[in-house]
Amino acid sequence: xxxxxxxxxxxxxxxxxxxxxxxxxxxxxxxxxxxxxxxxxxxxxxxxxxxxxxxxxxxxxxxxxxxxxxxxxxxxxxxxxxxxxxxxxxxxxxxxxxxxxxxxxxxxxxxxxxxxxxxxxxxxxxxxxxxxxxxxxxxxxxxxxxxxxxxxxxxxxxxxxxxxxxxxxxxxxxxxxxxxxxxxxxxxxxxxxxxxxxxxxxxxxxxxxxxxxxxxxxxxxxxxxxxxxxxxxxxxxxxxxxxxxxxxxxxxxxxxxxxxxxxxxxxxxxxxxxxxxxxxxxxxxxxxxxxxxxxxxxxxxxxxxxxxxxxxxxxxxxxxxxxxxxxxxxxxxxxxxxxxxxxxxxxxxxxxxxxxxxxxxxxxxxxxxxxxxxxxxxxxxxxxxxxxxxxxxxxxxxxxxxxxxxxxxxxxxxxxxxxxxxxxx
Numbered sequence: 523x524x525x526x527x528x529x530x531x532x533x534x535x536x537x538x539x540x541x542x543x544x545x546x547x548x549x550x551x552x553x554x555x556x557x558x559x560x561x562x563x564x565x566x567x568x569x570x571x572x573x574x575x576x577x578x579x580x581x582x583x584x585x586x587x588x589x590x591x592x593x594x595x596x597x598x599x600x601x602x603x604x605x606x607x608x609x610x611x612x613x614x615x616x617x618x619x620x621x622x623x624x625x626x627x628x629x630x631x632x633x634x635x636x637x638x639x640x641x642x643x644x645x646x647x648x649x650x651x652x653x654x655x656x657x658x659x660x661x662x663x664x665x666x667x668x669x670x671x672x673x674x675x676x677x678x679x680x681x682x683x684x685x686x687x688x689x690x691x692x693x694x695x696x697x698x699x700x701x702x703x704x705x706x707x708x709x710x711x712x713x714x715x716x717x718x719x720x721x722x723x724x725x726x727x728x729x730x731x732x733x734x735x736x737x738x739x740x741x742x743x744x745x746x747x748x749x750x751x752x753x754x755x756x757x758x759x760x761x762x763x764x765x766x767x768x769x770x771x772x773x774x775x776x777x778x779x780x781x782x783x784x785x786x787x788x789x790x791x792x793x794x795x796x797x798x799x800x801x802x803x804x805x806x807x808x809x810x811x812x813x814x815x816x817x818x819x820x821x822x823x824x825x826x827x828x829x830x831x832x833x834x835x836x837x838x839x840x841x842x843x844x845x846x847x848x849x850x851x852x853x854x855x856x857x858x859x860x861x862x863x864x865x866x867x868x869x870x871x872x873x874x875x876x877x878x879x880x881x882x883x884x885x886x887x888x889x890x891x892x893x894x895x896x897x898x899x900x901x902x903x904x905x906x907x908x909x910x911x912x913x914x915x916x917x918x919x920x921x922x923x924x925x926x927x928x929x930x931x932x933x934x935x936x937x938x939x940x941x942x943x944x945x946x947x
Contacts, residue, residue, distance in 0.1 A: 523847045523883045523890070526563030526855035527556050527872075528600060528760060531578040534782065534804035534862055542577060548865040550587055552858075555869055557592035559876035560884070563630065563758075564588060565600030565720070565855060570608075571640040573796075574803045575786040582617045589625035597625050600720055600855075601634035601702045604659045605652060606680040607645040608636075611659050612687055615666035619691040627692030632720055633660050634702035638791055640798075655679045657749070660699075660715075664750040665912050668695035673915040684921055695751040700758075709733050709757070713740030716748035716905055718756040720855075724784070724829035727845030730759055734850040741898065746905040753902040755894075756852040761842070762826075763856035764833035764863075765871040765879070769825065776833045776871070777818065777826070779861025782807050784829075832856065836878035847883065852894075 533545055553564045566584050569576035578584070585597045599621075604614055622629040635656040636642060642649055658677050666672045671686035691697055700718035703709045712719035719737055734757055740746055741755050764776025785807045790796065794803075826833050831842035832854075846854050858868050924932075 523843070523851060523887060524562040524853040525880060525883070526565055526596075526598070526758065526853055527552065527561060527859075528565045528567075528855045528857055529578065529584075529859055530567050530569070530576040530783075531584075532575060532779075532783065532786070532860050533577050534574050534807075535802045545577065546584065549584070549859060550591060552865070552868055552872070553588045553595065554591045555872060557595040559872060560880065561595060561872070561876065563596045563598050563853065563855065564592075565598040565630075565632065567600055568603045568608075568634075569636075569638070569641065570603075571644050571798065572638060572790055573798070573801070575790050582621055585629075586621055586624055589621070589628065595628070596630050597621070597628050598630035598700070599632045600630070601632035601700070603636060603641075604633045604663060605635055605645075605647055605655050606659055607647045608641075611663045611680060612666060612682060612685070614659075615663050615687045616689075618663075618697060619667060619687075619689045622691035622693055622697055623689055629691070629693065629697040630700060630718075631697040632700040632702060633717075637704070640790065640796060651679075660701075661749050664696050664699065667691055668751045669912065669914060671915070671920060673912065673919075684915065698754040698756075699750045699752070700754065700756075706733060706736070709737050710740060712757075713737045714745050714747065715750075716741070716746050716753040716755070716902075717750060718754040718758065721757065721759045724760060724762070726828045727831075727842070727849060727851075730846060730851055731849035733757070738850065741905070742901045744904075744908070746901070746908070748905055748909045751909075751911075753905055755898055755902065757850075758853035758855050759846060759851050760855050760857055761832035761846075762830050763858040763871065763875075764867075765836060765839055765875045767835060767874070769834045769838060772834050772838075772871070773826065775867045776858075776863060777830065778811060779863035780830065780833065780857060781811060781814075781818075782861035783857055785810055836874060839875065839879045840882065843879070843883065847886075 529549055531545055531549065533541055556564060566581040567576060567578050568581045570579050581599055585599065588597055602614055603609055618629060618631050635652045658679050662675050666687040671684055674684035675682060698718060700720045701708065701712045703712055703719045703721045704723050709719045709721060725733065737757050762780045764772045766772035766775065786803050789803055825838060832839060843854060858871065
C-alpha cells in the first residue's frame with residue numbers, strides 16, 4: 523500500500539498579516555520532508571472562496587514549487603477544477619503538461635467538479651448540468667494532451683478550433699487520471715471511466731471493503747470504457763493522521779484539527795451559511811467542540827476508531843492501516859494539515875510514521891503491485907479496446923490559419939483596391 527499527504531491549506535480565523543505566508547512555507551517544508559522520508563504522494567486541492575477551510579486556489583503554483591524542492595514524491599492535483607467556467611480545457615492541458623515537465627514526470631492528474639455553492643455560484647456553473655460538463659471537459663483535456671494536433675471540438679458546453687496544444691507531458695499519452703469521490707456512486711463512475719478514485723469520504727475500513735470490491739468488479743467488467751487514453755486502476759482513501767509514542771499526546775495535538783476539518787467541510791457543503799469576509803467558522807466550531815469534549819475524552823482513553831483511527835501510537839496506526847490494506851485499498855492519504863495543528867507536530871508525526879509504521883507496508887508493496895498488475899492487465903487491455911477514440915485529422919483536413927498581421931495587410935490592400943480611381947485612357 524502507498525501513502526500520501528493531502529493539503530487544503532486550512533487557515534482558521536483570526537488571521538494576521540503573515541498567516542498565509544507561514545501556511546504556504548510550512549507546507550512546502552512538509553512536502554520536502556515527506557519526499558525525504560519516502561512518502562509516495564503529495565496532493566493539493568483547488569478550491570475558490572472557501573475561507574478558513576481551503577486557501578488553495580492555485581495548486582499548480584504550489585506543486586511547481588514542490589517539484590523544485592523534491593526528487594521522487596508524486597505530485598497530485600487533487601483536484602484540478604476542470605469545468606470550463608473554472609479553467610478552460612486547453613489551459614488545464616497546458617498546466618498539467620508544464621507541471622509534468624518541471625517535475626520530471628511526477629504529476630497525477632486529479633479531476634473534479636466541486637459541490638460547494640460558493641465556488642459553483644462564483645463561476646456561474648449550472649449545478650444541474652455540472653456532471654455532464656465535467657465529463658465533456660475531461661475527455662477533451664485528455665485528447666488535447668495526447669493528440670498532435672488536437673482536431674478541434676464543438677460540444678454542448680465548450681468549443682474550440684483545431685490547435686496543437688503545447689507543451690506535451692513527459693508521461694505519454696497523459697499523466698495518470700483520477701476523480702474526486704465523496705459518494706459511493708462517484709466511485710462507481712470512476713471505475714466505469716477507467717480512472718483512479720480519490721475518495722474524500724471518511725469511511726471505516728470495514729465499509730471501505732465494499733467500495734473497493736465494487737470499484738474493481740466494474741474495472742473487470744464490460745462497463746469500463748476509458749474516458750482517457752490509459753486506465754488508472756487505483757483507489758485512494760483519506761484518513762486522519764497524528765502519530766506519537768504516547769497516544770494522549772497524539773490525540774491532544776491532532777484530534778481537534780481533524781474535527782475542524784470535518785466541521786468546516788460540513789458547514790460549507792451541507793448545513794451552514796456563509797457571508798463572505800465575515801463568517802467565522804472557527805468560532806462556530808469552538809462551540810461545537812465544547813459540546814463533544816466528554817465524548818471525545820472517553821474515545822481518547824479507549825483509542826480512536828473509524829475516521830479518527832489514524833491518530834494514535836505507531837501500533838494504533840499499524841492496526842488501522844492494515845484494515846485498509848486487507849480490503850485492497852491502494853493508497854491511504856493523510857489529512858495532517860488541518861485546523862490549528864502545528865507544523866512542528868506534523869513533522870514529528872511524519873518522521874515517526876516513516877520510521878516505525880511505513881516500513882512494514884513498503885515491504886509488501888512491490889509484490890502486491892506486481893500481482894495486481896498481472897491480474898488486471900487483460901481487463902485493462904479489453905477496456906482500452908472499447909474506447910471510442912477521436913480520430914487524428916489527416917494533413918488535408920488540418921486548417922491553415924493566416925497570421926493576424928497578414929490578414930490586416932490583405933484586408934487593407936483589398937479595401938484600397940475597391941476605392942482606387944480608374945486610370946484615364
